[in-house]
Amino acid sequence: MAYDYEKSIRPGKLPHIWCPGCGHGIVMKGLIRAMDTCGLEKNNTAIVSGIGCASRMPGYLDFNTLHTAHGRAAAFATGVKMAKPEMTVICCGGDGDGAAIGGNHFIHACRRNIDMTYVLLNNYIYGMTGGQFSSSTPPGHLASTTPYGNPDPAFDLAKLAIGAGATFVARTTAFHATQIDKLIVEGIKHKGMAVIEILDDCPTTYGRRNKFRSVVDMMKRLKDIAVPVTAAAKMTPEQLEGKTLTGVLHKEDRPEYCENYAKIIARVQGA
Amino acid sequence: MAKKIALLQGNEACAHGALYAGCNFFGGYPITPSTEVAEVMSGELPKVGGKFIQMEDEIGAMASIIGASLAGSKALTATSGPGVSLKQELIGYACIAEVPCVIINVMRGGPSTGMPTGPGQSDVMQARWGTHGDHAAIALCPSSCQEIFSETVRAFNLAEKYRMPVQVLFDEIVGHMRERIVFPEPGELEVIDRTAPSVPPEQYKPFDTSFGDVPPLAAFGSDYRFHVTGLNKAEDGFPTTKAELVDAEERRQIRKVEGAEARADIELNEEYMTEDAEVVIFAYGSTARSARYAVNELREQGIKAGLFRPITLWPFPEKRVAELGEQVKAMVVAEMNLGQMVFEVERIVKNTCKLGLVTRVDGDPLTPTQIIDQVKEVL
Amino acid sequence: MAERYELRFSGAGGQGLITAGIILAEAASIIEGRHAVQSQSYGPEARGGASKSEVIIGEAPIDYPKATIVDACLAMTQEAADKYAVGIKKGGVLLVDSDFVKNPPQGDYKIYSLPIMRTAKVDVGREIVANVIALGAMIALTDVVKRESGEQAVLAKVPEAFKDLNKKAYSLGFDKMKEVLAG
Ligand SMILES: Cc1ncc(C[n+]2csc(CCOP(=O)(O)OP(=O)(O)O)c2C)c(N)n1
Numbered sequence: 001m002a003y004d005y006e007k008s009i010r011p012g013k014l015p016h017i018w019c020p021g022c023g024h025g026i027v028m029k030g031l032i033r034a035m036d037t038c039g040l041e042k043n044n045t046a047i048v049s050g051i052g053c054a055s056r057m058p059g060y061l062d063f064n065t066l067h068t069a070h071g072r073a074a075a076f077a078t079g080v081k082m083a084k085p086e087m088t089v090i091c092c093g094g095d096g097d098g099a100a101i102g103g104n105h106f107i108h109a110c111r112r113n114i115d116m117t118y119v120l121l122n123n124y125i126y127g128m129t130g131g132q133f134s135s136s137t138p139p140g141h142l143a144s145t146t147p148y149g150n151p152d153p154a155f156d157l158a159k160l161a162i163g164a165g166a167t168f169v170a171r172t173t174a175f176h177a178t179q180i181d182k183l184i185v186e187g188i189k190h191k192g193m194a195v196i197e198i199l200d201d202c203p204t205t206y207g208r209r210n211k212f213r214s215v216v217d218m219m220k221r222l223k224d225i226a227v228p229v230t231a232a233a234k235m236t237p238e239q240l241e242g243k244t245l246t247g248v249l250h251k252e253d254r255p256e257y258c259e260n261y262a263k264i265i266a267r268v269q270g271a
Numbered sequence: 272m273a274k275k276i277a278l279l280q281g282n283e284a285c286a287h288g289a290l291y292a293g294c295n296f297f298g299g300y301p302i303t304p305s306t307e308v309a310e311v312m313s314g315e316l317p318k319v320g321g322k323f324i325q326m327e328d329e330i331g332a333m334a335s336i337i338g339a340s341l342a343g344s345k346a347l348t349a350t351s352g353p354g355v356s357l358k359q360e361l362i363g364y365a366c367i368a369e370v371p372c373v374i375i376n377v378m379r380g381g382p383s384t385g386m387p388t389g390p391g392q393s394d395v396m397q398a399r400w401g402t403h404g405d406h407a408a409i410a411l412c413p414s415s416c417q418e419i420f421s422e423t424v425r426a427f428n429l430a431e432k433y434r435m436p437v438q439v440l441f442d443e444i445v446g447h448m449r450e451r452i453v454f455p456e457p458g459e460l461e462v463i464d465r466t467a468p469s470v471p472p473e474q475y476k477p478f479d480t481s482f483g484d485v486p487p488l489a490a491f492g493s494d495y496r497f498h499v500t501g502l503n504k505a506e507d508g509f510p511t512t513k514a515e516l517v518d519a520e521e522r523r524q525i526r527k528v529e530g531a532e533a534r535a536d537i538e539l540n541e542e543y544m545t546e547d548a549e550v551v552i553f554a555y556g557s558t559a560r561s562a563r564y565a566v567n568e569l570r571e572q573g574i575k576a577g578l579f580r581p582i583t584l585w586p587f588p589e590k591r592v593a594e595l596g597e598q599v600k601a602m603v604v605a606e607m608n609l610g611q612m613v614f615e616v617e618r619i620v621k622n623t624c625k626l627g628l629v630t631r632v633d634g635d636p637l638t639p640t641q642i643i644d645q646v647k648e649v650l
Numbered sequence: 651m652a653e654r655y656e657l658r659f660s661g662a663g664g665q666g667l668i669t670a671g672i673i674l675a676e677a678a679s680i681i682e683g684r685h686a687v688q689s690q691s692y693g694p695e696a697r698g699g700a701s702k703s704e705v706i707i708g709e710a711p712i713d714y715p716k717a718t719i720v721d722a723c724l725a726m727t728q729e730a731a732d733k734y735a736v737g738i739k740k741g742g743v744l745l746v747d748s749d750f751v752k753n754p755p756q757g758d759y760k761i762y763s764l765p766i767m768r769t770a771k772v773d774v775g776r777e778i779v780a781n782v783i784a785l786g787a788m789i790a791l792t793d794v795v796k797r798e799s800g801e802q803a804v805l806a807k808v809p810e811a812f813k814d815l816n817k818k819a820y821s822l823g824f825d826k827m828k829e830v831l832a833g
C-alpha cells in the first residue's frame with residue numbers, strides 16, 4: 001500500500017509552490033516519513049525555516065511551524081529549543097539561507113551542539129530569487145550573476161558543519177530518496193546538533209543555465225557524484241575526483257547545550 | 272515587612288524590572304553601554320528557572336527572543352543603537368508576525384561606533400522608523416532608575432497586551448548612574464500576560480480578529496499548533512496575496528496601537544508646572560532632568576516655564592502636544608541629537624506657537640544652562 | 651533650586667574610588683533616606699589612567715545627575731587632580747593625597763591633604779583599603795552624611811572576613827581628617 005503522506009500535510013495547503021522536477025518535494029517526503037518513523041508528536045514538534053524555495057516546506061506540514069526571515073532559522077530555532085527543550089526542533093532550508101546569509105547562526109548552532117536536526121537542501125543556487133550563485137555553487141558554473149562562470153570557490157557544507165562542531169553530520173542526495181529518511185531519522189534520534197545535507201536540484205534556475213537538459217540529467221548527476229563513505233575507503237584519489245561522499249560522515253558524543261544549561265539551573269537553584 | 276531597597280544602576284534596574292514582569296528568556300549580544308542588563312540577567316535567570324543565551328550577534332539575539340516568545344516565554348534583549356540596527360529586519364518580523372518581545376536600547380552617540388561610553392538620544396527616530404515596511408511602534412523612554420524599573424515592566428505589559436515588539440530607550444547617563452530603587456512588592460505593579468486562546472485547538476486561528484484587534488496567541492509546544500510567517504497572512508496565519516486581506520491586516524496592525532483607545536492606554540506623559548506655563552520645554556529621558564532643573568531656575572527668574580516629558584515616545588502624544596501648542600507662547604525641544612523629535616513637535620504644533628531647539632552631541636549631557644539660554648532666546 | 655551637594659572622587663583606575671562613591675550614595679540614600687545619584691567615568695578612562703566617581707546628594711529628588719559645581723573633591727593622584735579637580739565651588743574643599751599630589755590645582759577653595767595611601771599601607775597594612783580611608787576622610791571633611799551612616803554603608807558592602815579591617819580603615823580616615831580640621 002502506498003505511504004500516506006496526507007496525515008502529516010496541512011489540509012488545503014497543497015499544491016506546493018515548487019516547480020515540476022524540483023528536488024525539494026522529494027526531501028519533504030523523506031522528512032515526513034522520517035518524522036513518522038520517529039513517532040514525533042505534532043504538538044511537540046517545531047519545524048523552523050528561513051526564506052527561499054526550500055524554506056517554504058514548513059507551511060505544508062501539520063506541526064508547529066515557523067517560517068522566519070532569510071538566514072535566521074537556526075537562531076529562531078535556538079530560542080524555541082531553549083525555551084522548550086522538551087520539544088523536537090527541526091530546521092530546514094536552502095544552501096543560501098543556511099550557509100551564506102545564515103552561516104553565522106548555522107556554525108554557532110553547530111558549536112553549541114544544541115539538540116536540533118538541520119535539513120540543509122543544497123541545490124547549489126539561490127532558487128527563489130531566480131538563480132544567483134550561492135556559496136555552494138561550484139566554481140565555473142553559470143548563474144544569473146555569474147554570466148562568465150562562477151569565480152568563487154564553494155563551501156563543502158558537511159565539512160563546514162563538522163568543523164563547526166556539529167555532532168552528527170550526514171549527506172545524501174535527492175536521487176537517493178530512501179536514504180533521506182534513514183539519515184534524518186538518525187539525526188532526530190541523535191542528541192545534539194545533527195546536520196543532514198541533501199544535494200538537491202533546481203532545474204528551473206540552475207539546471208537550465210548549466211548543461212543539464214532535463215530533470216533526468218540532473219538526477220543522473222546526483223547519482224553519479226555520490227559515493228558512500230564505506231565505498232570511498234577502497235577508492236583511489238583519482239577515482240574520487242569530482243565525487244561527493246554520502247552517508248554518515250561524522251558522529252560523536254558531546255554534551256548537549258540545553259542539558260548543560262539545565263545543569264546550571266539545577267546548580268544555581270540548589271545552592 | 273520593609274520593602275527591598277537598593278542603590279542600582281539604570282541597567283541593573285532594567286534587568287530587575289524585567290524579572291518582576293516575569294521575563295524568563297534573555298537573548299543578547301554584548302554592547303556598551305547596555306551590557307550590564309545582560310550581565311544581571313545571566314546571573315538571575317537561572318535562579319528562577321529562566322534561560323539566558325549570548326547569541327553570535329544581535330540578529331541572532333533578536334531571532335532567539337522571537338523564537339522563545341512563540342514557545343511561550345516572556346523574552347528580552349538589550350543592546351545599543353548599532354545593535355538595534357542589526358535587529359531591525361527581525362523587529363519588522365516581530366511586527367508582522369505579532370510576537371510579543373521587549374528590546375532595550377541604551378543609547379550612545381553615533382552613528383556607528385560613535386561614542387560607546389557617551390550618552391546620546393539619537394535613536395528615537397530609529398525606534399519609530401528603523402525597520403522596513405508600514406508598522407506601528409511602541410517606544411518608552413524612562414528618565415530615572417526607578418522609572419527604568421517600572422517602564423520595563425510596562426514594556427512587557429504592552430508587548431504582551433498588544434502582541435508586538437516594544438522598545439525601551441534610555442541613554443548612557445541613566446543606564447550607568449546609580450539611584451535608590453524601591454523594589455515593588457509582587458502584585459504592586461500590574462503584570463499582564465498575553466491572552467491565550469479560548470477556543471478549542473482545532474478552531475484556533477493565530478490571527479483571528481473576532482476577538483478584537485489583538486488576536487489571542489497560543490504557544491508552540493502546547494495543545495495548539497500553528498504556523499507563523501513573515502509573509503502577509505490571513506487569519507489562519509498562512510500566506511495570502513488577496514488584496515483585501517492584506518490591506519485589512521496592515522491597517523489592523525496599525526490601528527491596534529494608534530486607535531484612540533489604544534493610544535489612551537499606551538501614552539504616558541509627565542507634566543511639571545505646565546498649567547500656567549507660557550513656555551514649555553519638551554524633553555525626554557535624562558535630558559528631561561536637566562529641563563526640570565531649568566524650569567525651576569526659570570521660575571525663580573520670573574519666567575513661567577513648564578516641562579512636558581513624554582514617557583511614551585511612540586505613539587507620539589499628539590493630542591496633548593497640540594493642546595500645549597495652543598496654550599503657550601513657545602515650546603523648546605531639548606534633545607541629545609541634532610534634532611529628531613523636534614520634527615514631530617513641529618508637525619503637531621504647526622504655527623500655534625514659537626518653536627525652539629537645543630541640542631548637544633559632544634558626549635556631555637545637555638546642561639540646564641543651555642536649555643535656559645535657549646528658552647530666553649526663543650522668548 | 652533644590653539643595654544639592656556635589657562630591658567628586660578621583661584617582662587612578664583600580665583604586666576603588668567608584669566603590670567609595672557608591673558607598674557614599676548608599677549611606678545617603680539607603681541609610682539616611684535622602685536622595686543621591688552616583689555616576690562614574692566609563693570606557694578607556696575607567697581602565698587605568700585617571701577615573702572619577704561623582705555623587706550628588708540632596709533632600710529632594712536630584713534632577714540634573716552630573717556635577718554642576720563641585721562642593722567637595724578628592725584627588726588621589728596628580729593626574730586625577732589635574733584632570734578632575736576642576737569646577738570646584740568658591741568656598742569648596744579639595745582633599746588630596748599628600749604623597750601623590752605635590753601640586754594641587756589652586757583655586758577659590760580650601761585644600762587639605764592627608765597621606766591616604768601611606769595610612770593604608772602602614773597603619774592598616776593593606777593598600778586596598780585606601781578608598782575606605784578616603785571615604786572616611788571625605789565624610790569627616792564635609793559632614794555630608796553622619797559618621798555612623800558611612801560606617802554602616804561600608805560594612806554592608808564588605809564580606810564578613812574584612813569587616814574589622816574596613817572598620818579600622820574608615821575610622822582612621824575619619825579621625826585623621828578631624829585632627830587636621832581641628833588644626
Ligand atoms: C534579508 C534578505 N535578503 C535577501 C532576500 C532575498 N532572497 C530570498 S530567498 C533567497 C535565496 C534563497 O536561496 P536558498 O536559501 O539556497 O533557497 P532555495 O530557494 O535555493 O531553495 C534570497 C537571496 C531576503 N528574502 N531577505
Ligand code: SF4
Pocket residue numbers: 017018019021022023024053054123127128201202203204205
Ligand atoms: S526555482 Fe528551483 S528551487 Fe525553487 S522551486 Fe523551482 S526548481 Fe525548486
Ligand SMILES: [Mg+2]
Pocket residue numbers: 052094095096121122123124125126127134
Ligand atoms: Mg538553494
